[in-house]
Amino acid sequence: MSxxxxxxxxxxxxxxxxxxxxxxxxxxxxxxxxxxxxSSMHSFGAKVGHAVKSARASLQKLLGAEYxxxxxxxxxxxxxxxxxILSALKANPERKEIITTTVEHHxxxxxxxxxxxxxxxxxxxxxxxxxxxxxxxxxxxxxxxxAVVSVMWANNETGTYFPVKQMAEMAHAAGxxxxxxxxxxxxxxxxxxxxxxxxxxxxxxxxxxxPKGIGALYLRRGARFRPLLRGGGQERGRRAxxxxxxxxxxxxxxxxxxxERMELENTYVRALxxxxxxxxxxxxxxxxxxxxxxxxxxxTLNIAFEYVEGEAILMLLNKQGIAASSGSACTSGSLExxxxxxxxxxxxxxxxxxxxxxxxxxxxxxxxDRVIAAVxxxxxxxxxxxxxxxxxxxxxxxxxxxxxxxx
Amino acid sequence: MWDYSDTVKEHFYNPRNAGPLPDAxxxxxxxxxxxxxxxxxxxxxxxxxxxxxxxxxxxxxxGSAIASSSALTEIIKGKTLEQALEVSNQDIADFLGGLPxxxxxxxxxxxxxxxSAVANYRGEEWKDDHEEGALICKCFAVDAVMIEETIRANxxxxxxxxxxxxxxGGGCSSCHEGIEEIxxxxxxxxxxxxxxxxxxxxxxxxxxxxxxxxxxIEQVIxxxxxxxxxxxxxxxxxxxxxxxxxxxxxxxxxGCQMEAATLGGVQAQMVEALGELVKxxxxxxxxxxxxxxxxx
Numbered sequence: 001m002s003x004x005x006x007x008x009x010x011x012x013x014x015x016x017x018x019x020x021x022x023x024x025x026x027x028x029x030x031x032x033x034x035x036x037x038x039s040s041m042h043s044f045g046a047k048v049g050h051a052v053k054s055a056r057a058s059l060q061k062l063l064g065a066e067y068x069x070x071x072x073x074x075x076x077x078x079x080x081x082x083x084x085i086l087s088a089l090k091a092n093p094e095r096k097e098i099i100t101t102t103v104e105h106h107x108x109x110x111x112x113x114x115x116x117x118x119x120x121x122x123x124x125x126x127x128x129x130x131x132x133x134x135x136x137x138x139x140x141x142x143x144x145x146x147a148v149v150s151v152m153w154a155n156n157e158t159g160t161y162f163p164v165k166q167m168a169e170m171a172h173a174a175g176x177x178x179x180x181x182x183x184x185x186x187x188x189x190x191x192x193x194x195x196x197x198x199x200x201x202x203x204x205x206x207x208x209x210x211p212k213g214i215g216a217l218y219l220r221r222g223a224r225f226r227p228l229l230r231g232g233g234q235e236r237g238r239r240a241x242x243x244x245x246x247x248x249x250x251x252x253x254x255x256x257x258x259x260e261r262m263e264l265e266n267t268y269v270r271a272l273x274x275x276x277x278x279x280x281x282x283x284x285x286x287x288x289x290x291x292x293x294x295x296x297x298x299x300t301l302n303i304a305f306e307y308v309e310g311e312a313i314l315m316l317l318n319k320q321g322i323a324a325s326s327g328s329a330c331t332s333g334s335l336e337x338x339x340x341x342x343x344x345x346x347x348x349x350x351x352x353x354x355x356x357x358x359x360x361x362x363x364x365x366x367x368x369d370r371v372i373a374a375v376x377x378x379x380x381x382x383x384x385x386x387x388x389x390x391x392x393x394x395x396x397x398x399x400x401x402x403x404x405x406x407x
Numbered sequence: 408m409w410d411y412s413d414t415v416k417e418h419f420y421n422p423r424n425a426g427p428l429p430d431a432x433x434x435x436x437x438x439x440x441x442x443x444x445x446x447x448x449x450x451x452x453x454x455x456x457x458x459x460x461x462x463x464x465x466x467x468x469x470g471s472a473i474a475s476s477s478a479l480t481e482i483i484k485g486k487t488l489e490q491a492l493e494v495s496n497q498d499i500a501d502f503l504g505g506l507p508x509x510x511x512x513x514x515x516x517x518x519x520x521x522x523s524a525v526a527n528y529r530g531e532e533w534k535d536d537h538e539e540g541a542l543i544c545k546c547f548a549v550d551a552v553m554i555e556e557t558i559r560a561n562x563x564x565x566x567x568x569x570x571x572x573x574x575x576g577g578g579c580s581s582c583h584e585g586i587e588e589i590x591x592x593x594x595x596x597x598x599x600x601x602x603x604x605x606x607x608x609x610x611x612x613x614x615x616x617x618x619x620x621x622x623x624i625e626q627v628i629x630x631x632x633x634x635x636x637x638x639x640x641x642x643x644x645x646x647x648x649x650x651x652x653x654x655x656x657x658x659x660x661x662g663c664q665m666e667a668a669t670l671g672g673v674q675a676q677m678v679e680a681l682g683e684l685v686k687x688x689x690x691x692x693x694x695x696x697x698x699x700x701x702x703x
Contacts, residue, residue: 309443311469315419328443328469337443348441352467385425385473387447387465388440 006321009367013207014156014184014300014358015325020209020257023250027211030246038243039234048245055252059216062255063201064192067221072235073248076215077183078107080202081150083217083228083239084179085111088148088200089120090226092177095147101125101133101162102343105181107202108150109339125151130292131160131344138167142174149178153185153201157327157340157356158291159300161185168197177223183207183215187258188265188297199223205247209360210254214247264361270298272368273359277301279372284379286394290346290354299359302327304341304350307389308382313355316378322371327354349388411470412504418474423481428463435524435533437516444468444513446476448520450483452528457488464520471503471510478502479517488525494518497639497659505664508548512539543585546578546668551589558593565604566590574634578668615681623680624652631673635660642673650685652677 010018030051036044038052053068060068074080085098085108100112102124112122123141125133133151142149149171153164168178179200182191186201187208193201201218205211219225219238231240277289286306305313310326317324327338328351336342337351346354357371383389411419431449438445445468451461462480466473478499483491496514500506506514526533540551557563557572566586570577576586591601615623628644635641640660645653654673656666663669666689674687 307440307467309468309472312419312473315416315470319420348443352440352443385422385465386467387436387445388467 008321008323009363009371010323011357011359011363011367011371012323012325013360014159014356016206016212017209017360018362019206019211019250020254022257023210023253026253027246027250030249034245038245039232052243052245052248055248055255058252058255062187062191062259063203063218064190064194065218066194069236070193070218070221072217072219072238073243073251074215074217074239075213075244076206077105077181077202077204078215079228080204080215080217081105081107081179081181082111084200084202085115085148085150086228087226088177088179088224089115091224092147095145097121097123097141097143097146099123099125099138099141099146099149099151099176101127101151103127103131103155103157103340104150104152105156105183108152108181112150121145127343129345131155131158131290131340132292132295133162135163135167135170139170142170142176144175146174146176149176151178151180153180153182153191154188154297154300155291155340156184157338157354158302158344159184159297159358160291161295161297164198165196168199172197184297184300187255188262188299190262193218193220205251205254208254208258210251211247214244214251216251261361266298269359269361269363272363272365273299273301273357275365276357276359276368276371277303279368280375283372283376287379288350290341290344301357301359303355303357304346305353305355305379306350307386307394308353308379310353310355312382313353313378316381317355317374320370320374322374325356325358327356328352349394409471409507409510411474411507414478414502414504415471415474415506418477418503419470422464422473422477424461424463424477424484425465426463427465428461431461431463433524433528435520435522435527437519437523438468440467444472444516446472446516446520448476448479448517448524450524450528452488459483459486459488459491468513469510471506471513472516474503475499475506475513475517476520479521483521488528491521492525494521495639501659505662507664508545509542511548543589544573544575544578544582546582546665546672547574549573549575551585554586554589555593558590562597564590564594564599564601567604577634577672579671620681621647624677627673627676627680628654630676631669635669640669642669645690650683652685652687653690654687655691656689 034048036048038045038049056068056071059071065071074083098112098120100108100122116122125138127133151162151164151167154161164180171178177199178197180198181202183202183204184207186203199220200223203216205214225238227238229240234240234243280303281287287303290302290304310328314324314326327341341351341354388395428449428451431451433450433452435448447465449463450459453460462484464476464480466476482494482502496518499514499517500511523533542550543554554569554573554575558569561572563569563572566576566583569575569586576583587601594601624647625644628642631642639658640663641657642660643655643657645655660666660669670687670689677685677687
């Protein structure tokens with residue numbers, strides 16, 4: 001797609017972020033002069049080995065982990081999720097149950113779907129209309145048949161937090177390993193893993209201005225583990241394969257920057273997000289923010305626009321240079337709107353028209369003002385085309401007013 | 408981001424004939440808000456000669472749904488109902504310069520709205536057997552329901568058979584896992600086990616005479632034609648020059664979005680039949696063979 005002519009505004013940082021220029025600059029020598037293999041017994045390797053060690057320390061600090069050896073580099077969040085869950089099953093072969101939620105990322109959900117076909121029992125915790133879990137339901141499922149609990153820290157679509165620290169304590173009390181997919185939370189909020197009962201945590205570099213293709217699994221010292229990839233002894237034998245050195249270096253720099261900017265994320269970025277939400281909702285009727293709005297990531301805003309379809313909104317936004325994303329069925333090529341919206345019971349009249357705006361510290365107030373001005377006419381334009389919209393509002397009883405031959 | 412053609416984008420950004428048509432005497436409605444696509448087609452038909460004097464639409468849906476609706480109204484205006492009913496979903500897609508496979512259902516919906524509107528005008532009831540499942544084969548846009556029904560109706564038991572009957576899995580082959588799952592499910596209903604095919608054998612290249620070689624090439628082309636003709640397309644052998652096999656894509660195949668996938672499939676079969684690496688290269692159809700292109 002050609003670059004639209006207006007200055008682009010990027011509000012899709014939960015999908016991916018721009019790699020920080022500082023990270024790119026730090027990486028470059030590791031493609032050229034510093035090309036050694038960190039496992040090698042010569043100075044080429046040793047220098048690189050030291051750099052990897054210092055990058056690992058930066059990530060350790062961001063996660064608040066007790067030891068740097070608790071970090072296992074992976075190719076990203078998906079590999080970390082798969083490694084964690086499959087490891088728990090391998091380490092506890094007599095346990096055949098998994099507890100997760102209905103709103104996890106596909107990296108967890110689709111793996112669990114596959115494991116279900118292979119004979120495992122998957123308990124998927126439901127959420128209420130605001131995307132919140134019922135901890136009584138969770139407590140009732142904890143038993144010695146459960147191999148692992150996998151619950152995300154913050155939802156990628158709505159930003160809603162789950163009480164993972166409390167849930168980890170509960171799992172521990174029942175003798176069960178606890179994993180969290182924290183891909184969206186890492187870098188945005190303090191984690192302090194050393195003082196938690198979390199056994200495993202997945203993170204992804206490109207969500208916090210590091211390059212794509214690098215991530216990590218945090219593995220608490222002493223937690224039982226079985227590697228997914230076996231081979232050379234890299235990552236202390238827990239993830240074989242020659243290290244992706246330039247990306248590890250880039251992630252180290254991005255982790256340092258994220259720690260420096262965490263305050264900004266929770267003041268500046270949060271204020272921009274709140275302004276965007278108030279600005280759009282005050283100008284567009286029949287629209288509402290989804291998820292638990294008082295308990296969510298500071299950068300994420302998900303708005304459901306009723307009676308319009310998300311992909312159409314995105315195309316018109318893109319025409320004005322505004323990049324966001326949607327939970328509509330059409331954007332993914334599937335027939336169902338986002339599983340997260342469906343799990344929250346968002347009606348179909350709104351679920352197809354959900355738009356996620358995810359900000360970063362790189363956004364400015366001018367940009368937010370432009371988006372606030374751009375959205376209302378776009379929604380009005382599409383509603384004018386919609387058979388569910390009358391002169392000044394939705395047609396009465398839209399499901400009846402539109403009487404198709406089939407549904 | 409979808410790879411929408413410029414025509415799709417143009418019809419989405421500037422939809423033709425959008426909004427209610429107050430004096431419409433034929434209205435067709437398909438889709439629903441729950442499936443994310445809903446289209447109301449309104450026609451003003453001249454009762455004297457059944458000519459469509461005016462057409463408009465209201466659509467809830469994605470970019471390609473709105474563009475397909477807009478295209479449909481442009482195509483049918485001025486046509487008689489009989490002529491309009493001959494418009495296929497492929498015609499709508501062609502008018503738009505093609506649609507991504509995941510979006511072909513938008514053109515299907517346009518055609519269905521048209522059938523529904525004509526039925527409404529004639530006081531008939533229009534019923535359709537429309538059921539759509541998850542998209543399995545992205546090369547040829549075949550969904551799970553279609554595959555499952557075809558397996559059941561024809562007692563199929565292998566991925567190869569499914570490909571022969573539906574085209575699903577005939578391109579990049581990455582959906583074979585999905586097809587195997589459907590096969591296993593349907594076979595289990597019949598009380599049978601699904602037996603996967605053995606890994607494809609590597610053919611030892613035997614020396615072919617030039618004549619044998621050309622005959623084999625012709626056989627592969629002939630084998631591919633019925634599938635393409637079913638979609639109003641065709642393929643013709645133009646020339647063979649060493650490892651390069653030149654073909655001409657006809658009808659709906661010419662400039663089709665799936666042309667690369669189709670050629671890829673033919674090339675794979677060619678390589679298998681000849682036991683050597685060859686390239687299947689499309690050459691522009693000569694003017695004589697150019698299809699009747701709709702105005703874009």
